[in-house]
Amino acid sequence: DQQVKQNSPSLSVQEGRISILNCDYTNSMFDYFLWYKKYPAEGPTFLISISSIKDKNEDGRFTVFLNKSAKHLSLHIVPSQPGDSAVYFCAAMSRDSNYQLIWGAGTKLIIKP
Amino acid sequence: EPEVTQTPSHQVTQMGQEVILRCVPISNHLYFYWYRQILGQKVEFLVSFYNNEISEKSEIFDDQFSVERPDGSNFTLKIRSTKLEDSAMYFCASSVENSPLHFGNGTRLTVT
Numbered sequence: 001d002q003q004v005k006q007n008s009p010s011l012s013v014q015e016g017r018i019s020i021l022n023c024d025y026t027n028s029m030f031d032y033f034l035w036y037k038k039y040p041a042e043g044p045t046f047l048i049s050i051s052s053i054k055d056k057n058e059d060g061r062f063t064v065f066l067n068k069s070a071k072h073l074s075l076h077i078v079p080s081q082p083g084d085s086a087v088y089f090c091a092a093m094s095r096d097s098n099y100q101l102i103w104g105a106g107t108k109l110i111i112k113p
Numbered sequence: 114e115p116e117v118t119q120t121p122s123h124q125v126t127q128m129g130q131e132v133i134l135r136c137v138p139i140s141n142h143l144y145f146y147w148y149r150q151i152l153g154q155k156v157e158f159l160v161s162f163y164n165n166e167i168s169e170k171s172e173i174f175d176d177q178f179s180v181e182r183p184d185g186s187n188f189t190l191k192i193r194s195t196k197l198e199d200s201a202m203y204f205c206a207s208s209v210e211n212s213p214l215h216f217g218n219g220t221r222l223t224v225t
Contacts, residue, residue: 091156102158
């Protein structure tokens with residue numbers, strides 16, 4: 001049962017343009033969503049999060065949008081930079097499950113120079 | 114910036130052997146976690162630990178697995194009798210309450 005889905009295994013974007021990474025979920029009890037970035041041979045690094053009571057959270061070049069009715073969230077990176085090339089994981093958690101993180105499969109973002 | 118450290122970075126072991134993966138969480142963190150990622154697959158939750166006891170564990174975390182916080186700084190994952198399918202990257206993470214998890218760089222476990 002895939003509660004968190006990232007349907008695009010990879011995405012290629014030109015440097016300077018916007019990167020949009022998508023994530024869908026099925027569990028309406030999730031109350032907190034996170035995006036992690038992972039480089040090869042390193043652990044996931046926290047990027048940005050959003051509570052279910054908000055619909056947008058912005059931090060520098062990174063913005064996360066949450067559409068609760070559609071059970072969909074997206075990460076926007078503007079402008080995209082070569083160092084953004086990595087695998088991006090969407091994750092969700094709920095207080096009911098003791099903050100256990102449920103992960104998506106990840107999307108590999110490639111920024112082309 | 115404080116970080117979660119994991120040792121060793123790569124562990125090779127023979128099937129049936131016991132292995133201990135070590136983690137030093139961030140010093141003021143109270144919640145500790147182990148995750149794993151089999152090559153090419155999703156990151157999977159194994160176990161969470163708080164107040165010196167397991168607070169949540171997944172189906173993967175069977176009797177072959179155990180966790181321990183032997184002193185004030187280390188958090189270990191033991192696999193009693195390793196199987197080929199235990200080969201994966203194992204990530205330790207820690208957090209304070211209601212905050213994002215901070216991950217270590219992982220230990221690559223190879224079971225031969």
